[in-house]
Amino acid sequence: EPEVTQTPSHQVTQMGQEVILRCVPISNHLYFYWYRQILGQKVEFLVSFYNNEISEKSEIFDDQFSVERPDGSNFTLKIRSTKLEDSAMYFCASSERAITEAFFGQGTRLTVV
């Protein structure tokens, strides 16, 4: 069964460093998403991406964040200068069409120290 894969599963970084979280969406999917979940809190939407541009973004997704689909298969989330409060589980998701279900990856746990 096709699945969304995320790497790495766990990343530790120093405050102020740049991190890139990687995702490989399901191959025929056209819509891509990033979410995050701070420990003990709800899943929060960050950004959606379609046709090589951002469709929607939340207030969380400020200038420190960016997304890219560099090679037609990977979908990346970059945090330019990490803060302690960026520590969270980051989930990537993809869907085939606008109304079809989105499938989530298993997440990358980002720890900022």
Next chain:
Amino acid sequence: DAKTTQPTSMDCAEGRAANLPCNHSTISGNEYVYWYRQIHSQGPQYIIHGLKNNETNEMASLIITEDRKSSTLILPHATLRDTAVYYCIVRPPQAGTALIFGKGTTLSVSS
């Protein structure tokens, strides 16, 4: 903010049906109802979605009231592995529209 209301927690005995309610009284005519669940800190798992008709798949059934202001997710024979947080989400069909998660219902299945 999420446009749905769900009970904070529910209990269910293993082997019995789990019926999880959701209120979405402000739902618009073109918005779909989606159900996801999250086991521990794993990625949310899609369960089922529908617009106005009842839906059934291998995991669950979704019953949507005629006025579409509420719905019920039914797990016909709950197992211990169904213990999770269940999220009811309404979402318009526009391209790239996000799924907005609320706090969901924590379902505890016990033997």
